[in-house]
Amino acid sequence: MTDFIVNWIVWGGYFGIFLLMALENVVPPIPSEVIMGLGGIAVARGQMEMIPLLLWGTAGTTAGNVFWYEIGRRLGYARFRPFVERHGRWLTMEWEDVERLRTFFHRHGGWVIFVFRFMPTFRTLISLPAGMARMPVWRFLLMTFVGSVVWNGVLAGAGFYLGSRYADLDRYVGPAGIALTVLALGYYGYRVITWTPRG
Numbered sequence: 001m002t003d004f005i006v007n008w009i010v011w012g013g014y015f016g017i018f019l020l021m022a023l024e025n026v027v028p029p030i031p032s033e034v035i036m037g038l039g040g041i042a043v044a045r046g047q048m049e050m051i052p053l054l055l056w057g058t059a060g061t062t063a064g065n066v067f068w069y070e071i072g073r074r075l076g077y078a079r080f081r082p083f084v085e086r087h088g089r090w091l092t093m094e095w096e097d098v099e100r101l102r103t104f105f106h107r108h109g110g111w112v113i114f115v116f117r118f119m120p121t122f123r124t125l126i127s128l129p130a131g132m133a134r135m136p137v138w139r140f141l142l143m144t145f146v147g148s149v150v151w152n153g154v155l156a157g158a159g160f161y162l163g164s165r166y167a168d169l170d171r172y173v174g175p176a177g178i179a180l181t182v183l184a185l186g187y188y189g190y191r192v193i194t195w196t197p198r199g
Contacts, residue, residue: 009038014052018060021152025064025124032061036152040159050160054152061148062141065127069140072131077102080132089195105133110143117147 008016020035036057042048077098084095093101105112109130116126130140 009035009042014048014056017053018056018063021057021060022064022067025061025127026067032057032152033155036155037159037162040156040161041163042159043156044160044163050156053156054149057152057156058145058149061152062144065124065144065148066141068124068127069131069135069137072128073134075132076134077132088197089192094197101129102133105130105135109133109135110139113140113143114147117144117151123147123151 008020012019017035017039021032024032024035036053039048039053039057040050043050043053080098081095084093084098088094113126113130113135116123127140127144
């Protein structure tokens with residue numbers, strides 16, 4: 001995977017970064033940590049510039065998230081009701097929770113989108129309920145872009161700092177991402193075990 005990304009970056013340049021970051025949000029096995037980290041290494045080697053790297057990378061991230069937002073918007077939250085009623089335990093929610101989430105997104109969704117930009121896996125998944133809640137497109141795009149440019153800057157900065165020592169990049173960024181994912185999965189497991197319907 002790493003060799004593929006390196007070759008793509010060399011061949012595609014900034015547009016290659018854009019495509020990889022867009023795909024990372026549609027096909028999760030392509031990690032943004034690797035893409036932007038290698039982009040930062042390219043900056044350290046004089047093969048790229050930091051500002052264009054961040055802009056193209058963040059544009060790709062935003063485009064990939066728009067894909068899931070649009071699916072959620074077209075699906076709509078009302079069509080989601082039979083699924084929620086059938087699989088409420090595994091979703092750890094009832095329909096009333098979905099309606100509250102929709103209201104919450106209308107009031108505070110911008111900050112939710114921003115914060116979730118820093119969480120592995122969930123930074124993409126959050127786009128689906130945002131679309132289902134019909135969060136205003138301009139707010140979704142703005143908070144996705146702002147949160148993503150901060151996260152991408154951290155990754156590219158780490159790659160730039162570490163230079164060609166790619167293994168060190170994975171040593172620092174990888175464990176942090178794994179820890180957040182484990183905590184999130186643990187919390188989900190706890191919710192499934194303790195969840196009981198209100199009725």
